[in-house]
Amino acid sequence: MRLLKLYTKSNLLDDIMSLSNPFNELKSVDHSRSLHNLSQWLDHKSKTPRKMRPLYKVAASILITGLVLVACSIPVEQEQEIGYMIKGVTTEFSPKMKQGLEAAEMDMNSEVHLNVTVTEDTEGNTVRNAEVVMLLPEADRAAAEAKMASLQKHLTFQKLELLPIEEEIEQPLYEAALSKFNLHWGNKVSDEVMVAKINEMLQKNSNITGKAEIIHTEDGKKLVEIRVEDFSGDKSTLDFIDVESIQEIRVHKSKNKNTVDIQLKEESEIELEDENGTAHIKIRKIKKDQ
Amino acid sequence: MTKSEFIQLLTPHYNDAVNYCGALCMGSDKAEAEDVIQQALLKAYEKSDTLRDPARFRSWLFQIITRCFYDSVRAPFWKRFVSFDPAEADTKFVVYEEDTFSNNTQLLTALSQLSEKERSAILLFEIGGFSIKEIKEMQNESSESAIKSRLSRTRTKLKEIMVAMDEATPSSRIAESNPKLETSDLYHETSKVIHEIKSIG
Numbered sequence: 001m002r003l004l005k006l007y008t009k010s011n012l013l014d015d016i017m018s019l020s021n022p023f024n025e026l027k028s029v030d031h032s033r034s035l036h037n038l039s040q041w042l043d044h045k046s047k048t049p050r051k052m053r054p055l056y057k058v059a060a061s062i063l064i065t066g067l068v069l070v071a072c073s074i075p076v077e078q079e080q081e082i083g084y085m086i087k088g089v090t091t092e093f094s095p096k097m098k099q100g101l102e103a104a105e106m107d108m109n110s111e112v113h114l115n116v117t118v119t120e121d122t123e124g125n126t127v128r129n130a131e132v133v134m135l136l137p138e139a140d141r142a143a144a145e146a147k148m149a150s151l152q153k154h155l156t157f158q159k160l161e162l163l164p165i166e167e168e169i170e171q172p173l174y175e176a177a178l179s180k181f182n183l184h185w186g187n188k189v190s191d192e193v194m195v196a197k198i199n200e201m202l203q204k205n206s207n208i209t210g211k212a213e214i215i216h217t218e219d220g221k222k223l224v225e226i227r228v229e230d231f232s233g234d235k236s237t238l239d240f241i242d243v244e245s246i247q248e249i250r251v252h253k254s255k256n257k258n259t260v261d262i263q264l265k266e267e268s269e270i271e272l273e274d275e276n277g278t279a280h281i282k283i284r285k286i287k288k289d290q
Numbered sequence: 291m292t293k294s295e296f297i298q299l300l301t302p303h304y305n306d307a308v309n310y311c312g313a314l315c316m317g318s319d320k321a322e323a324e325d326v327i328q329q330a331l332l333k334a335y336e337k338s339d340t341l342r343d344p345a346r347f348r349s350w351l352f353q354i355i356t357r358c359f360y361d362s363v364r365a366p367f368w369k370r371f372v373s374f375d376p377a378e379a380d381t382k383f384v385v386y387e388e389d390t391f392s393n394n395t396q397l398l399t400a401l402s403q404l405s406e407k408e409r410s411a412i413l414l415f416e417i418g419g420f421s422i423k424e425i426k427e428m429q430n431e432s433s434e435s436a437i438k439s440r441l442s443r444t445r446t447k448l449k450e451i452m453v454a455m456d457e458a459t460p461s462s463r464i465a466e467s468n469p470k471l472e473t474s475d476l477y478h479e480t481s482k483v484i485h486e487i488k489s490i491g
Contacts, residue, residue: 019397020416022394022396022397023397025397026309026313026417027305027309027416027417029309029312031304031308031309032304034308034384034385035300035304037383038297038331039293039294039297040383041328041383042331045328045332
């Protein structure tokens with residue numbers, strides 16, 4: 001152990017080997033010959049700045065553009081919200097539960113699912129719980145929250161939560177970034193996703209307030225129906241990609257009292273233009289005296 | 291600053307600067323070292339007007355060389371996009387010959403195995419002749435003790451590498467006709483003893 005201490009305290013290598021000799025040798029290498037050419041070289045170099053080869057410039061531009069295009073068309077997976085689900089646990093049963101759900105304007109036949117569980121507590125008493133699941137397809141968050149608040153008002157819940165119903169969709173990065181919607185997906189994604197996507201587009205990409213609906217006709221046609229509730233500006237444009245895959249787009253005006261000043265004549269006023277695969281729905285404001 | 295004034299300032303420091311750059315670029319090829327010194331000299335000439343105190347020319351020049359070296363280590367890819375000017379061939383400026391450092395291969399090989407910062411610190415001290423304080427400023431360190439410990443660590447590392455290189459070539463040592471012990475032999479033996487002590491520990 002003493003030897004080890006001695007080793008750590010003094011560096012024996014340092015005492016014996018000196019690095020000054022090899023460094024002095026290195027220092028003594030003479031380069032004065034090259035110094036004579038320095039003046040001429042400096043003249044030449046300072047006049048001609050280093051430039052990128054034109055060929056490399058072009059290659060780099062093409063490469064970068066290609067990379068950007070490839071990156072933009074890479075399919076990305078997105079979670080698309082197609083509705084909301086309210087999930088709660090209550091100990092209240094009929095008739096109180098029925099009254100509460102009716103008071104909250106819930107459709108007992110299609111929207112509400114009940115699941116009753118019977119458990120035993122530590123003292124051996126039977127505990128009955130009802131798990132209530134309410135599905136609100138096509139609802140936006142605000143509507144779902146309003147519904148939840150209404151339920152909370154009319155029924156006592158041990159636990160109540162609002163959960164989004166999501167469906168996974170795949171679309172190119174640039175379409176996702178621009179909130180564009182490819183109608184061609186009509187064959188790939190469910191109607192719920194399609195409706196949610198169009199509604200999202202109406203909200204983000206246009207000044208139209210409205211709701212979309214998918215209608216399956218008897219002759220097997222699939223129709224996208226957009227019910228326009230309101231719109232601002234003289235002209236509203238909505239961009240779709242690949243309109244050919246959809247047979248028909250109808251736009252209707254709903255009975256919205258707020259739209260008194262806006263008159264849509266008839267469907268003839270709604271134009272569907274196809275410009276390089278992009279459909280524009282044009283809605284023009286018509287004056288009352290016209 | 292005119293070109294002649296710049297060369298006049300450069301001349302006393304030129305040899306050390308070129309040797310410093312050559313040793314700093316050890317681990318890369320000769321062309322790399324050539325490129326770094328050329329870039330550094332050109333940069334120094336172009337920016338010579340910004341030098342306020344000519345007395346600080348040496349440390350300023352060494353700092354430029356160090357920065358150019360770090361740049362060359364960091365971004366070798368982009369250098370491929372920089373053209374070689376054919377007219378350059380007419381104006382020959384070759385700093386490093388093929389056999390420039392042939393007498394110091396052991397030290398240079400050992401240097402190439404150090405990190406860039408360690409290499410730069412030891413060379414600034416040994417070849418540049420800068421003080422600890424100056425090296426601290428050049429390497430943007432907060433304390434002189436950091437430089438001191440870096441230098442001490444680097445020296446030990448260098449020696450260990452050089453001993454290991456000696457050990458790796460025993461045949462050349464046996465072949466030596468002169469049987470008398472030299473400093474390196476003594477050093478060699480001492481290092482062996484130290485290794486044994488280490489293994490006992």
